[in-house]
Amino acid sequence: MxxxxxxxxxxxxxxxxxxxxxxxxxxxxxxxxxxxxxxxxxxxxxxxxxxxxxxxxxxxxxxxxxxxxxxxxxxxxxxxxxxxxxxxxxxxxxxxxxxxxxxxxxxxxxxxxxxxxxxxxxxxxxxxxxxxxxxxxxxSPVPTAVFDAGLRYVGVNRALQAVNGLPEPPHLGRSITDMLLSFGFTAEQAARVQAVAAEVRRTGTPAQDTLFTSAPDSVAPNGRWWNTRWYRLEGPQDRVLGVGVDVTDVTAREQVAAQARAGQERLALRDTVRDHRGDVAALCDRLVGSSVAGRRQDDVALLVAQVRTLPRDDVVSWDLAADPGAPRQARHLVGRQLAAWHLDDLIDVTELLVSELVTNAVRHGTPPITLRLLRLDRLRCEVSDHGRMLPHMRLAGPADEGGRGMHIVSMPGCRWGADRTDDGKTVWWEQDLGTGSDRAEPEAPLRPGTPPASG
Known part of the structure; x- marks a missing residue:
């Protein structure tokens, strides 16, 4: 007390x-x-x-x-x-x-x-x-500099010295442009700052919240952002003495704002794609000509893929047991399905190809094994398993029992490839439908689980 x-x-x-x-x-x-x-x-x-x-x-x-x-x-x-x-x-x-x-x-x-x-x-x-x-x-905790009527440094307070990493004496007498160039600003960036200071000196109108960018550094790889406030300094009878500026590092704020803008751009592009009705070429032209894409200054790669829904009767798949009987079962399923699609001319070749891929999956892959057949503009066959190793061609000797499967798949008229998936890989090939195709009234495809005929 x-x-x-x-x-x-x-x-x-x-x-x-x-x-x-x-x-x-x-x-x-x-x-x-x-x-x-x-x-x-x-x-x-x-x-x-x-x-x-x-x-x-x-x-x-x-x-x-x-x-x-x-x-x-x-x-x-x-x-x-x-x-x-x-x-x-x-x-x-x-x-x-x-x-x-x-x-x-x-x-x-x-x-x-x-x-x-x-x-x-x-x-x-x-x-x-x-x-x-x-x-x-x-x-003052606010970084501040004072310039004379010729826009040369006459004072830099302690806060700005800390920002610049330089004591006051090296600043004194130097022009704004000269000093900023020594800090890594580009000539264009320095000229813009100089122009703002000159305008404030001429008109006496303060320039509030004027943003500038500086050179990239380890913390800000895209450059730092500075918010500045400029004001004219006057003496008796309104004599112009010079210009003052307060400086604030707003890099973190601008980075957050840039991330928000990028998110809005992605949403705008998504909406453009979602709402588009028409061919892919027209969509590409629309995206490239949009205001969102036009604002970007860096290089942009635009990839647009058209996804089409396949009729249910043009796709069928089966799960195969990972045992020596799987190739025979696959040949039977494929033969019956091609007959149902009126592609009888392709049965012999397709049975041979699917037998080779299923054999590879049984020997070198990881269960489960899935066989899928798609009737597109071409006939496509896919064999998937959970193994991660992709197949490759190798030269088989005369006495080798294996090593010829991928050579058979790469026969003229066929395209083949292998893709990694989230849970393994898919090996596929495509071949022309030929002249025997009749897609007007196809019979119902064989559904997964259809047992092979005995014999």
Whole structure:
């Protein structure tokens, strides 16, 4: 418990108490853009009787206001300082009999304020104010640079020195373009920054939230994004002194935004494909000419595949046992199905080919084995198993019992291949339908599980 008569939290000391402690002539508090105190020096503690622990992180009005009337006057003073950009008039602090005052000095970025506390009998001198503003620039957590009327560096605060990885002296006297080129910006990127600074210097209109990109690095392989705020610096009689800029690294924000845009582009492309009615060539033309594809600056490979639904009568498949009888069963099933499709001319060749592929699957594959027959523009046969090793051709000797299957499959008029699947592989071949095909009224295909005929 504090001794009787000692000031409690947030209570301003009376002038006699403060005099006994020999307070300093001035004290300083700094606020961020949200109006919250982030600096409260010893002078502010002594002149107000409020400790830094009580002040930091709170709004200035909440820290100082002890009555509704003073809160209202302080709010008006803050508003006037923000709108005019000029220091406000001294505002007497409550319970000090007018001997202690606070004066508000607007800083950069907009919304930040330096509150200077002083004894009314010893107002802040000009050199003190200059020292204060210089300290505010140097200590600001916002990376900031100041350029003269020729757009040459005259000041870089500590925060920007840390961003650039370079102390202030190497910056001084160099042009914006020269400095940015040394940081890895392209000539085009540097020229764009220079143009924005020149326009602000010419017109006096601030350039808010202007985005620039810089060279790639290990953290940002596509380059960093910088959000900048430019403003003209003026002296008496509106004499142009130079330009100031506040810089913020927004790379993470822009990367998230880019990912969101990419997702929207994918959705737009998906919707275009889903809603398209017509041939594939027209769809490709539509996609390439779309606004989504037109915005991309890098190379794009467009692959469009047309998937068609096959009639049920044109596809049939069977599960085969992984035993020596599987090739014979496969020949029987294929022969009956080709006869049902009126493809009798293909029975002998197809029985030979399917016998070879099923034999390979039994000997070298992994069960289960599936045989599928498709009547497309060509006849296609597929043999699938769960083995991962793809077949390959090899030269068989005169006495070898195997090694000729893939040579038979690659006979003239046939196309063959092998594809890995999620659970194994599929070996396939295709051959022309020939002249015996009659697809007008096909007989019902043999369904999976149809037993082979005996014999």
């Amino acid at each position: 504090p001794p009787r008569g000692a000031p409690g939290p947030g209570r301003l000391r009376s002038p006699p108490e403060a005099a006994a402690r020999r307070p300093p002539r001035t004290g300083v508090a700094l606020t961020d853009a949200r109006g919250r105190v982030h600096r409260w020096d010893v002078g502010a503690e002594e002149l107000t009787g409020i400790s830094a622990g009580e002040a930091l992180g709170r709004e200035l009005a909440d820290v100082l206001a002890s009555s509704h009337g003073f809160r209202h006057r302080l709010a008006r003073a803050l508003d006037r300082a923000a709108r005019s950009g000029e220091p406000g008039e001294p505002l007497p602090l409550p319970r000090t009999a007018g001997r202690r005052v606070v004066r508000l000095h607007p800083l950069r970025p907009p919304g930040t304020v330096a509150a200077v506390f002083s004894d009314a009998t010893a107002p802040v001198r000009g050199d003190d104010r200059s020292e204060l503003l210089a300290a505010a620039f140097e200590r």
